[in-house]
Amino acid sequence: MFKRSKVSDAVICAISAGAISATANAQQVIEEVIVTATKRQESLQEVPIAVSALTGDDIDQLGITNFSDYVMQLPGVTAGGSGPGQNTVYIRGVASTTPNLTTAGVAGLAPNVAFYLDEQPLSMPGRNLDVYAADLQRIEVLAGPQGTLFGASSQAGNVRLITNKPDSTDTYGSVKLGYGVISEGDGTNNIEAMVNLLTLNMIQNSIQ
The missing domain is CATH 2.170.130.10 (TonB-dependent receptor, plug domain)
Known part of the structure; x- marks a missing residue:
């Protein structure tokens, strides 16, 4: 039968405290704006x-x-x-x-x-x-x-x-769709889209 000692209790407490501290520090990281x-x-x-x-x-x-x-x-x-x-x-x-x-x-x-x-x-x-x-x-x-x-x-x-500023190094885009219903009224919908295109000089550089 394993018998816990004061030393083992102290080690367990230290490990637990370290884990809690690491978790708290991770939660406190705020992105710089x-x-x-x-x-x-x-x-x-x-x-x-x-x-x-x-x-x-x-x-x-x-x-x-x-x-x-x-x-x-x-x-x-x-x-x-x-x-x-x-x-x-x-x-x-x-x-x-x-x-x-x-x-x-x-x-x-x-x-x-x-x-x-x-x-x-x-x-x-x-x-x-x-x-x-x-x-x-x-x-x-x-x-x-x-x-x-x-x-x-x-x-x-x-x-x-x-x-957002144009990014000449990459091509990407996004589309957002929305739909809503107004009480005793007509439905509403909207669509938003954006695209960022790789510039021609970046394409030429990558080919070379």
């Missing part, structure tokens, strides 16, 4: 301003597809208006008090949250384009005045949609 909030690539933890971000994996896991979906997931960000393409974005509840402006026949308050797709500003008085979250690398939110980098329409902050 790189953002371009200050017009250059920096780690999210090192940016000197208040920035929050949704990564491409977050977007896929949360099933984010349109403007309303990603606004709901952005901390401190809300939107209000009369429907798709007619919404105004707010950060931390700060509203615009600038007199009504009219652009392309649509009247509204001058925006105080800048809305960008990559480096292209999309903000308009009383509305923001309903940009679909297709092939996005991440979504960044910069809270607080950002006029130095993003102009007069960013007194309350900035929302940036960053698309």
Whole structure:
């Protein structure tokens, strides 16, 4: 009959503690998020301003597809208006008090949250384009005045949609299909697709 000793108990405890510690360390590994909030690539933890971000994996896991979906997931960000393409974005509840402006026949308050797709500003008085979250690398939110980098329409902050950059070394693609049913209404469906093509010079180099 095997008789446990204090030494064997100590060895078992040490092994168990080591296994628990290794598991805890594995669970604590957090992927580094790189953002371009200050017009250059920096780690999210090192940016000197208040920035929050949704990564491409977050977007896929949360099933984010349109403007309303990603606004709901952005901390401190809300939107209000009369429907798709007619919404105004707010950060931390700060509203615009600038007199009504009219652009392309649509009247509204001058925006105080800048809305960008990559480096292209999309903000308009009383509305923001309903940009679909297709092939996005991440979504960044910069809270607080950002006029130095993003102009007069960013007194309350900035929302940036960053698309995936072309990869000249590989060919790949993806297709997403969606279908929904509205109570007492018609069904809805959508399809999104993207393709990244290997560049011609890379093909020539591989042949040589």
